[in-house]
Amino acid sequence: MTPRAAFSRHALIAPLLVVAAIAVLTLWSAFGGNAPQAAKQAEGARTVRFNMAWLPQGSMAGIFVAIDKGYFADAGLNVEAVRGFGGMRTANELDQGMFEFAYIDPLSVALSRAKGGKVRMIGGINMRLPAGACFVKERHRISAPADLAGLRFGAGQSSMIQSLLPAWLKDNGVDPARVEQIQLDPAIVVSSLVEGRIDAAECWLGNSMALFDKAAKAKGVSIGRIAYADFGLDVYGSGFATQDALIEKRPDLVRAFLKAAYRGYADAARDPKGALAIIRKAYPLLDEAVTERQIRETADLMAAEGGSHRLTPEKVARTVTYLQASGQLRGFDQTPQLFTNAFVPMGNQP
Template identity: 90%
Template structure:
């Protein structure tokens, strides 16, 4: 077994380095050298930086709609969306005061607070956990967690899935040692699965699922998926987060940001094609079909609890319990500090 694992990792290393280099160059060309072209802001507007946790994509459409339609400007804010590098790094950067707000998940927030961080969720977006395990149907048959045993599972090195997977497997009667976890640059997770360098991979609705399907079609294969939520993981996905210090010092800013942002997301859900056109004003290289699908999937995730953006304590506590089951967050007593609903707009957005 040791020889097989060592061989599989050696076999991955060289091709992944090549792919990573190509991916980095592609991402720089598409996003790195081009700041988003957004609607003109009033000179007196307050600058606000928002960490998108990853590259601009359909899940961020509500932010770009709120900028384009002047919802943030009406609130006296000049919002700058900035690309991120995964949940854990996003939590750290938010905690360090590099951003006022971020797109973040409760798993990363809990892990951050366990290490002394002071950030919390302030409103939900993915009201159903959007992650799952993807595989190529022509190579494997995965219908339940037990079918992942013996497979190589790839996930981004900053993904909360790295901490989550062992506990989820154990809860479903699978020895985590039987699934080889491989940490990858997030930019190459899709290509690694489709090209057969790994057997299964993390995949997210509103994010990478559309990319997996596109890459698989080009390769002449099909991608299957099992959702973590269908096998006992009833937790929240990402939403909005801010630092405790900002929440305490400037609650009006938090309230104004959320109201404008949710208004943008409501517009994006009503008219995904118009939202697509808006986000492509800033990032014209975004794939139209992929981005529109991300917008629609995000709208469905937001509607999962009747359109409410409020976070339920029992669901947040399940996040903590899951991490504790994985051997993390021992003696953690901050569940109540992981979120607040004090600033979530009530009722439907206009």
């Protein structure tokens, strides 16, 4: 490790640990445990658990709309939405049978299957990769990946996209060694960028983008962003996933869950403010402006590729190709098993 790198990491660690401890306590008080859900439960409904992969936010509005309006109940399901702790842990918990369904990305599914996991994608939500690199405009000008050279780039330690970053940089003519990647507690990525402890940070539409802008405005600065997808990383973001065993034993359950879930997301896209009111009934501490923006951004991501929720083999395969270019998934031959479109509802949702 170079003296500069050692210094920068040391300078980050002490203040970040303090902020992380405060953030954990704050998040636990706001979101800990199972929040009440306004479910219209059908008598004799089967209870299934859905892992949100992270804290409740606007990208999950469709699930809460489907719970609140009784779409799951109409399908004979009582859905419990539970917070998660990042892609790989979500994949592992889904594989272990702790949840029937999850919000998860193809990267985590591929890495899980490479280690013997038996989970797969069953429908898309983020039909365009929502991830990008954010920066403070008043400090840096970043219009292409080459502009990241020499900078400290921070991201949450649970982000699977970081596995692809070296290959993405190489594809764009940037030596990955020239970009100092720093893994942070996800709760402090936003503050680390805005306060200048890092130069650029991974940011997500439907998730953290609204938080970056809010924090920057409070600090009197503004946020710029380049999208990974605009520079060659044309892969899917997160969608729905389940276990192979559930697909084989209860295909009717998988189909019913997806139909109700997508109906909820269609409602959220048509009426973001109504969806906001519903999700805040379960989580009243959610910031209204941030959450509504997340709902709208998620609707835009779902509208990509003509509004289809079906995953194409070519785009899924690119995920595997990028992972292999990053030195992972050597000899991986399970690309066809990463997803199925057999349960995606056809046509427009009511």
